[in-house]
Amino acid sequence: MNMVFLLFGPILKRISRILNRKCFDQVAICGEIWSGKSTLISTILGEDPNIKGRIEVNGKVAYASQTAWIQTGTVRENVLFRRKRC
Numbered sequence: 001m002n003m004v005f006l007l008f009g010p011i012l013k014r015i016s017r018i019l020n021r022k023c024f025d026q027v028a029i030c031g032e033i034w035s036g037k038s039t040l041i042s043t044i045l046g047e048d049p050n051i052k053g054r055i056e057v058n059g060k061v062a063y064a065s066q067t068a069w070i071q072t073g074t075v076r077e078n079v080l081f082r083r084k085r086c
Contacts, residue, residue, distance in 0.1 A: 029037045042048045044055055045063060070078050 029040060031037050039048065041063060043051050044057065044061060071081070
């Protein structure tokens with residue numbers, strides 16, 4: 001990331017730690033409430049159009065939300081989520 005800003009200021013301003021576990025290619029983002037952790041993630045995922053600057057992702061990104069997102073239906077339907085049956 002290089003000079004990444006939102007309309008209200010730098011998004012990494014109050015994030016205290018970004019930890020990288022190389023053996024599993026996992027990253028932990030630590031910081032206070034309202035420090036920009038979720039904004040950083042949504043920006044990396046390309047879900048925030050109000051960004052100036054540049055973010056480059058080398059490889060794949062996976063995200064596991066803190067909030068469960070389950071649709072009404074069976075467990076099978078939630079796991080397959082709109083995939084066509086073979």
